[in-house]
Amino acid sequence: MNVYHEILEKVHAALEELQARGELPGNLDLSAVTVEPPRDPAYGHMSTNAALVLARAARTKPLELAEAIAARLRGLPDVAAVTVASPGFVNLTLADDVWRRQVEVVLREGADYGRCDLGRGLRVNVEYCSANPTGPLHVGHGRGTVFGDALANLLEFAGYRVTREYYINDGGGQIEALARSIYHRYLQLLGQTDEPLPKGLYPIEELVPVAEAIVERDGAKWVGKPESDWLDLFGRAGVQAMMARIREDLALLGVRHDVFTSERALIEAGRIDETIRHLDGLGLVYVGTLPPPKGKPVEDWEPTPQLLFRATLFGDDSDRPLKRSNGAWTYFAADVAYHLDKIRRGAQLLVDVWGADHGGYVKRMQAAVKALSEGRVELVVRLCQLVKLYSAGQPLRMSKRAGRTVWLRDVLEEVGRDVFRFMMLTRRNDAPLDFDLVEAVRQSKDNPVFYVQYAHARICSVFRHAAEAGMDTGRWAGVPLERLRDPAELELLRAMAQWPRVVEGAARQFEPHRIAFYLHDLAGAFHSLWTRGKEESGLRFLLAEDEATTRARLAMLAAVRIVLANGLRLLGVEPLEELH
RNA sequence: GCGCCCGUAGCUCAGUCGGAUAGAGCGUCGGCCUCCGGAGCCGAAGGUCAGAGGUUCGAGUCCUCUCGGGCGCGCCA
Incomplete structure (x- = not known):
């Protein structure tokens, strides 16, 4: 329960009183009534x-109603002043004690x-990475x-039951490309080719050890053999090695998923056929021919009948193919099965985090989820824009084709996990980030990052000094909080008391x-x-000659430190006690 | 051509389910160090919220159109 909710309840009580007296109609919708801090203090x-x-x-004038509400808020214990402002705002100034009491709340x-019950225990599956x-993983993945x-x-803190999930795309053509890339390295290692790597394959050096391991185990066994003999083996070896590496990268980032789901496993278990039959049973699948894209001529366009999902019935712009002309399932078909899997495992809300280049895919996936869940489950998609890397103002040139990608691991080694994580969150997800x-x-x-860490470290420093002076810095019962009187102190307390509101707003907006x-x-x-304490010694936190005020200020700092730490924890950043 | 995202101070960006006189950092200019970490603080200047209509007590925020930028547009993922 935060302060804003408490005041909102008092506003509700005032309105109900007016209703009881017949001054307001009884059937008003109060959902649009808010209590928030005004922009202007x-x-x-x-x-x-x-x-x-x-x-x-209510068929009344806003100012008159405002006066009536104000009259019922005036004189309440925690309310110091109530004013009415045109065109009909009711403004409250709260007693200083309200803000001081927040220290006790935070310490307790x-x-x-800051936790709240916005999610009401709803089971949400967050798929990311x-x-x-x-x-x-490269920086964009990061x-x-x-x-x-x-x-x-954040959602967990806001009362959702969260599953963190990773979908392994190990079922499509890119795995065959991976297998061929490794095979090429394999031939190179055995001196069997001096051809350059064919286009479309992965030029990354990280595949060399995979090929080396195969050489060590099988020798030249696969040289000159048809692709059908080795493709599957090389692909599996590659996926296994790259997933091992990705898990290492995730560990470096401090990320732990609860569930890894393999596309290939879904396919092999027949889950796609099953899912499509399910859709078919709902009458949402048919064989048809899609029109070519307008405005942009596609060379070698051939009208081809395909198995299609009726996405247009659920808000998409076109029906979407489930099978390719070679008979294989599309990526989309597998993803539909995967999302059904998430729903069947109990997810009541799905959140997918994708790169911005997948924006064109959002509507069809939402359509599929709507169809599969018969409207009961919502799919929220958040798109993350690109990261542009710089070094001292100079753009870092990255060329994927030449194999010069900046790996996440390298960046983490350079700047550290905490800096990277915080910086990635200093921009909205849908805005590009430098x-x-x-x-x-x-x-x-x-x-x-440093600015926030420094605040935390400074508070820790004060506590070190306090401990050296022999003060009790752990027990706060009976602290004379009324000693917190300076406007700057109350300002800090009010900033601190915003925290539950911020959590709620961020969680509601997925931001x-x-x-x-x-x-x-x-x-x-x-x-x-802090700096005011430099200028006016009476505002320093530690006052040798005034123990009561010192204890009050230490309690305040302890509370602020808790809020800083809680916030950093949600971001996955470790609060530091000292900076070096 | 169509769909999605974006357009806010010189620069990089925030901006509360629509709220009052639109904020922060950088940069520029001017101040503040006997003493808890100056790795910081205080102040000044800086705006047609891309543009035009609309919705309403009220629009940076919602709707329509225009302009400008990014991403995507059968059988890649």
Whole structure:
């Protein structure tokens, strides 16, 4: 329960009282009534739009209704002042004690401070990363992975039951390309070819050890053999090796999925046939011919009858192919089966985190989920834009064709997990992100990671000094919080009390970046107060001659530290006690 | 040609299920170090929220159109 909810309840109570007195109709919809901090602090601490949103239905003037509401809020224990402002806002200034009490709340709830029940225990499956097992994770994967992981943490904190999931795309043509890429390395190792790697294959060096292992085990056994003899074997070896590497990369990022689901396993278990039959039973599958794309002529277009899913019945722009002309299932068909699998395993809400280049795929997958769940399960898709890498302002040239990709592992070794994770969340997921490897590790206030970490470390430093002075820094019962009087202190307390609101808003919108921005603001409020202590010694946290005030301030700092740590934990960033 | 995303200060970006006088960082200019970590803080300047209509008590936010940028557009994933 946060302060804003408490005040909202009081507004509701005031409205119900007015209804009971017959001054308001009894059947009002109160869902649009909000209590939020006004942008301009001159309007007080909280503001409600109740009169504005209800006036029409109540057939009264907003200002009159606002006055009536205000009259019932005035004089309440925690309310210091209530004013009405045109066109009908009711603005409240709360007693300082309300904010001081938040310290006790935070200290009591600790790591749970900010939790809420927005999700009401709903089972949500968050699928993220899901990089093809054809190479290590690169920086772009890193962004989506961090986003998905932070989102999963956030939803869990907001009361959802979360499953973190990785879909291994090991069933399609790209695995054959992987097998051929490894085979080429294999021939090279045995001196059987000096041809360059054919186009479309993977030029990455990480495949060499895979080929070496095969040489060691089988020698030249596969030289000159037809593809059908070795393709499957080389593909499996490649997938196994690349997934092992990807799991290492995930571990470096601090990411742990609960479930890895293999596309190939779904196919081999006949799950796609089963799923398509299921769709067919619903009358959603037919054989038809799609029109060619308009405006953009496709060479060698041949109208081909295909097995199609009636995606247009569920909001997509076109029906979508389930089978290729060679008879194999499309990627989409496998993905439909996979999403049905997630639903059957109990997911009540599906979240997919994809790269922005998959944007064209969103509607058909949502259509499929709608069809499969008969409208009961929603699929939320979040797209992550590209990461542009820089080094000291110079763009880093990456050429996938030449095999010069910047691997996530290399970046993590350079800047560290915490910096990378935080920086990936300092932008909305759907906006492109510039990431400068040199700037990212600079220790200055330009660097948001450092700025937040520094606030946490400074608080820890105060506590070290307090402990040296022999103060009790662990027990807060009976702390005289009324000693927190300075406007800057109350400002910090109010910033701290925003945390539950921020969690709720971020979770509702699936936007973990809001956590990062909030932490920056909270750190700013703290740094500001700290520096004032430099200028006015009476505002220092540790006062040798005033133990009561010191204890109050330490309690406040302990609470702020908890909120900083809770926020960083959701982002998967470790709060540091010292910086070096 | 169609679909999705985006357009906010010189630059990079926030902006609460629509809320009041649109914010932050960088950069620029001007201040603050006996003393808890100055790796910080305070202040100033800087805006047609791409443009035009619409919805309403109220629009950066919702709708329509235009302009500009990104991504995608049968049998790749």
